[in-house]
Amino acid sequence: MPTDAFRLSRVGQNLQRSVMRDLLRFAVDPNVISLAGGLPASEHLPLDDLRECIDLVLSRDGPKALQYSPQHLPLRAWIAEYMGSKGVPCTAEEIFITNGNQHGLAILSRLFLDQGEPAVIEEVTFTGIHQVTVGREAEVRTLPTDLDSGVCVESFAEALKASPKPKFAVLITDFHNPLGVSIAEEKRAELAALAARYGVPLIEDDPYAPLRFRGGAIPPIKAHDEAGMVFYLGSFSKMLAPALRLGWIAAPADLMARITTLRESFDLESSTLFQRAVTEFVDRGLLEPHLQRISAAHGARRDTMLAALERHLSDVARWSKPEGGVFVWVSLPEGLETTEMFHRAIEKQVAYIPGGVFSVDGSTKNALRLNFSNVTPEAIDDGVQRLATVIRQALHE
Numbered sequence: 349m350p351t352d353a354f355r356l357s358r359v360g361q362n363l364q365r366s367v368m369r370d371l372l373r374f375a376v377d378p379n380v381i382s383l384a385g386g387l388p389a390s391e392h393l394p395l396d397d398l399r400e401c402i403d404l405v406l407s408r409d410g411p412k413a414l415q416y417s418p419q420h421l422p423l424r425a426w427i428a429e430y431m432g433s434k435g436v437p438c439t440a441e442e443i444f445i446t447n448g449n450q451h452g453l454a455i456l457s458r459l460f461l462d463q464g465e466p467a468v469i470e471e472v473t474f475t476g477i478h479q480v481t482v483g484r485e486a487e488v489r490t491l492p493t494d495l496d497s498g499v500c501v502e503s504f505a506e507a508l509k510a511s512p513k514p515k516f517a518v519l520i521t522d523f524h525n526p527l528g529v530s531i532a533e534e535k536r537a538e539l540a541a542l543a544a545r546y547g548v549p550l551i552e553d554d555p556y557a558p559l560r561f562r563g564g565a566i567p568p569i570k571a572h573d574e575a576g577m578v579f580y581l582g583s584f585s586k587m588l589a590p591a592l593r594l595g596w597i598a599a600p601a602d603l604m605a606r607i608t609t610l611r612e613s614f615d616l617e618s619s620t621l622f623q624r625a626v627t628e629f630v631d632r633g634l635l636e637p638h639l640q641r642i643s644a645a646h647g648a649r650r651d652t653m654l655a656a657l658e659r660h661l662s663d664v665a666r667w668s669k670p671e672g673g674v675f676v677w678v679s680l681p682e683g684l685e686t687t688e689m690f691h692r693a694i695e696k697q698v699a700y701i702p703g704g705v706f707s708v709d710g711s712t713k714n715a716l717r718l719n720f721s722n723v724t725p726e727a728i729d730d731g732v733q734r735l736a737t738v739i740r741q742a743l744h745e
């Protein structure tokens with residue numbers, strides 16, 4: 349039946365097809381080397397350990413493990429302790445379990461934002477952040493992000509100061525999607541102080557922090573949050589497995605009743621079984637060794653990708669050098685349009701995400717995002733070489 353046979357809501361009518369989803373369809377062809385995804389290394393997902401934890405929960409807890417249930421308190425308590433180890437002292441009452449960071453973004457956007465109201469995001473950012481701001485008809489104010497030190501603090505201050513006051517801001521802290529950059533340590537306290545000074549909730553979207561393979565961990569923005577204005581979003585998607593669909597919001601305990609009621613309109617609750625299995629996984633001390641293994645694999649692949657870029661593209665491209673996460677951002681000469689180049693890349697059997705997808709106004713058309721985590725080192729080298737051929741061809745036209 350054609351869509352116009354239904355009387356959709358305005359939001360429903362305005363929904364655009366996801367360009368990224370459309371592009372990723374080409375990347376599933378097994379002959380295509382996909383540098384387009386954002387998945388952790390499949391070979392390093394903890395299959396056996398998770399299977400044991402799920403089996404244990406099912407035999408120990410019986411039908412309870414398969415029932416509706418309130419948020420699993422031992423998991424909230426573990427997350428609170430984990431946050432404490434990252435410099436964010438908090439209690440289980442300040443942790444709300446979600447189905448991952450996209451869910452957290454959707455919940456907080458509903459909590460703060462009415463249609464037409466201002467929200468602050470980065471000029472180039474994860475498409476899921478567009479969805480909960482632009483997609484909800486916010487008046488979006490955008491911030492430039494420095495490729496070495498992260499979001500521009502001065503622009504953040506200007507955007508928060510401007511009238512009318514924004515309802516919230518969203519920043520990605522570590523190993524940005526798609527830019528690969530982390531917000532410099534010295535900027536983090538300033539960002540928290542500005543959110544407090546102007547009374548604007550700052551949503552800190554931080555799913556990649558546990559995936560560091562170089563350098564020392566930096567405490568998140570929330571570690572500097574004395575006013576309770578920073579809402580931290582953490583996720584088990586990248587640190588453990590995306591299919592668990594589990595994450596959390598660290599937020600003031602006073603707001604938990606509202607967040608709980610709001611969330612009930614989406615999906616009632618996260619999976620009882622997986623909340624318990626993840627609790628078992630962390631209680632057995634399996635998380636740290638898993639993170640070490642997966643980050644080491646990602647680090648080696650990142651090195652392979654940077655070396656391949658150096659070998660094949662150093663004369664025409666610049667790229668980020670992430671210390672963690674799963675993405676490298678590649679900037680090409682002005683005038684080159686990576687969306688137009690995409691179909692030629694597919695003919696050469698390599699896929700990436702065109703940079704324009706990540707900016708609200710479609711700028712950054714001459715950039716692209718590459719993923720290194722879920723591709724073998726051989727395929728990375730081959731893929732970058734194919735990409736270089738496509739870029740050179742486009743440059744000579």
Ligand SMILES: Cc1ncc(COP(=O)(O)O)c(C=O)c1O
Nearest residue numbers: 448449450474525553583585595
């Ligand atoms: C910056 C960012 N935020 C949120 C998400 C959504 O993550 P989750 O799987 O936890 O919902 C992603 C996923 O790629 C992401 O890159």
